[in-house]
Amino acid sequence: MDDAGFNDYRSYVFDRAGAIVEEPQLEQLLDEMVGQAGDDLATNFGPPEEVEGERAEELLAHLEAWAAVASHATLEVYAGPLREVGALRRRLAGWARGVGARLTRMANLLSSYARAAMQALSAIEFSVGVSFPGGVSVSLTWS
Numbered sequence: 001m002d003d004a005g006f007n008d009y010r011s012y013v014f015d016r017a018g019a020i021v022e023e024p025q026l027e028q029l030l031d032e033m034v035g036q037a038g039d040d041l042a043t044n045f046g047p048p049e050e051v052e053g054e055r056a057e058e059l060l061a062h063l064e065a066w067a068a069v070a071s072h073a074t075l076e077v078y079a080g081p082l083r084e085v086g087a088l089r090r091r092l093a094g095w096a097r098g099v100g101a102r103l104t105r106m107a108n109l110l111s112s113y114a115r116a117a118m119q120a121l122s123a124i125e126f127s128v129g130v131s132f133p134g135g136v137s138v139s140l141t142w143s
Contacts, residue, residue, distance in 0.1 A: 001036070001039070001040040001043065001044075006040070006065065009036060009069070010069055013029070013033070013069050013072065013073055014072070014076075016029055016073075017029065017072060017073040017076035017077060018076060020073075020076070020077050023077070023095065023096040023098065023099055024096075024098070026073060026074070026077050026096075026099055027096070027098040027099055027102055029073055030070065030073065030074075030099065030102035030103065030105075030106065031102055033066075033069065033070055033073070033106065034102065034105045034106050034109060037066040037070075037106065037109055037110070038109055040062065040066070041059075041062060041063075041066075041109070041113055044058075044059075044062065045059055045062075045113065048112040048113045048115065048116045049116070051113065051116035051117070051120065052120075053119075053120035054120075055120075056116070056117045056120030056121045057117075057121065059113055059116065059117045059120075060114075060117045060121070060138075060140065062113075063110050063113055063114055063117065063128075063138045064138050066106070066110060066136075067106075067110060067128070067135070067136040067137055067138045070103060070106050070135050070136045071134055071135030071136055071137070072135070073135070074095075074099070074103065074133060074134070074135035074136075075133055075134065075135060078095060078132070078133035079133045094132060095132055095133070100130065103130045103135060103136055104130055106130075106136050107128045107129070107130050107136055110128045110136065110138055111126075111128045114126040114128055114138055114140070117140065118140050121140060121142075122142070123140040123141055123142050124141055124142060124143050125140070125141045126138070126139065126140045126141070127139050127141075
């Protein structure tokens with residue numbers, strides 16, 4: 001997916017996430033997102049074990065962008081419209097197990113590529129985390 005296609009997808013997620021009223025709708029969106037991210041990363045970088053070192057910074061930017069899109073959808077549903085400051089939208093504590101499972105799938109996908117970026121960029125470690133209500137985060141550490 002090129003930059004224009006990714007921006008179109010970001011707009012699509014923005015609209016869909018704002019319209020979600022039930023957790024299964026978020027689960028469906030996250031399933032779709034993991035598929036899109038997997039296709040995008042494979043198309044642009046090939047399998048994680050074959051990522052070339054000189055493309056590692058570009059790869060990291062892709063990983064962070066996908067984490068941000070997943071996080072936006074999660075925050076939009078659980079913390080309320082990001083355009084407004086206010087109370088939580090959901091009337092239940094935490095998130096549904098299916099939401100956590102799908103975010104874990106996204107984290108696993110991003111981790112496989114983050115390991116390659118870490119090695120190519122001479123970082124000492126990486127982490128991909130899942131947290132409520134923040135969604136997914138990617139980080140590399142250098143000493």
